[in-house]
Amino acid sequence: EIVLTQSPGTLSLSPGERATLSCRASQSVTSTHLVWYQQKPGQAPRLLIYGASNRATGIPDRFSGSGSGTDFTLTISRLEPEDFAVYYCQQYGSSPLTFGGGTKVEI
Amino acid sequence: QVQLQESGPGLVKPSETLSLTCTVSGDSISSYYWNWIRQPPGEGLEWIGYTHHSGSTNYNPSLKSRVTTSVDTSKNQFSLKLSSVTAADTAVYYCAKWAGSLEAFDIWGRGTMVTVSS
Numbered sequence A: 001e002i003v004l005t006q007s008p009g010t011l012s013l014s015p016g017e018r019a020t021l022s023c024r025a026s027q028s029v030t031s032t033h034l035v036w037y038q039q040k041p042g043q044a045p046r047l048l049i050y051g052a053s054n055r056a057t058g059i060p061d062r063f064s065g066s067g068s069g070t071d072f073t074l075t076i077s078r079l080e081p082e083d084f085a086v087y088y089c090q091q092y093g094s095s096p097l098t099f100g101g102g103t104k105v106e107i
Numbered sequence B: 001q002v003q004l005q006e007s008g009p010g011l012v013k014p015s016e017t018l019s020l021t022c023t024v025s026g027d028s029i030s031s032y033y034w035n036w037i038r039q040p041p042g043e044g045l046e047w048i049g050y051t052h053h054s055g056s057t058n059y060n061p062s063l064k065s066r067v068t069t070s071v072d073t074s075k076n077q078f079s080l081k082l083s084s085v086t087a088a089d090t091a092v093y094y095c096a097k098w099a100g101s102l103e104a105f106d107i108w109g110r111g112t113m114v115t116v117s118s
Helices: none
Strands: A004-007 A010-012 A019-029 A034-039 A046-050 A063-076 A086-091 A103-106 B003-007 B018-025 B033-039 B046-051 B057-059 B067-072 B077-082 B091-099 B104-108 B112-116
Touching (some): A034 A063, A046 B104, B003 B104, B018 B112, B046 B077, B046 B091, B057 B067, B077 B091
Antiparallel strands (some): A034 A046, A086 A103, B033 B046, B046 B057
């Protein structure tokens, strides 16, 4: 099983600041199979980034994904108030599908 | 636009079987792979498994011995059964559509909270 480790666990920032979230895999993951989701309290996760770097439909361009192999990054260039949430990475290059433990972006 | 809605009992007794249904609207259930994912209170996401109308399934090994999924094409629904539940199975259960072209879950249900307690 591929274990995804997200860091930091919590990121305390202010609106307008840049957020950099890390997702490290225990084994190499093909970029095609690395995904990022955003989850707000009481809501289901929402697809943000697929294929490591492709924004999903309707996702603002302040969100970007990068990385390859075992190290992937989600960057939010300028935080908006609605971006404060928990972010999860996920892989399905190898079964079982696994999620990282999440990074909470808080004010 | 595809929409998903989970339904089922919110309370299940220990050792019994948890049963949930996900109703698909806006598209045919025959078109995609359908998944179950859960999230214990205050914790992260855990993939349970997927099912396809062809009968194809794939489950998380950690739950495989207790999980059964199925598809009812006549009702455009798919279901989850998790047997011998314990308090550790208390969670919000989500159904989700796997978009093969994106290799990601692009549509999620709102989730349903299931508590295991006597």
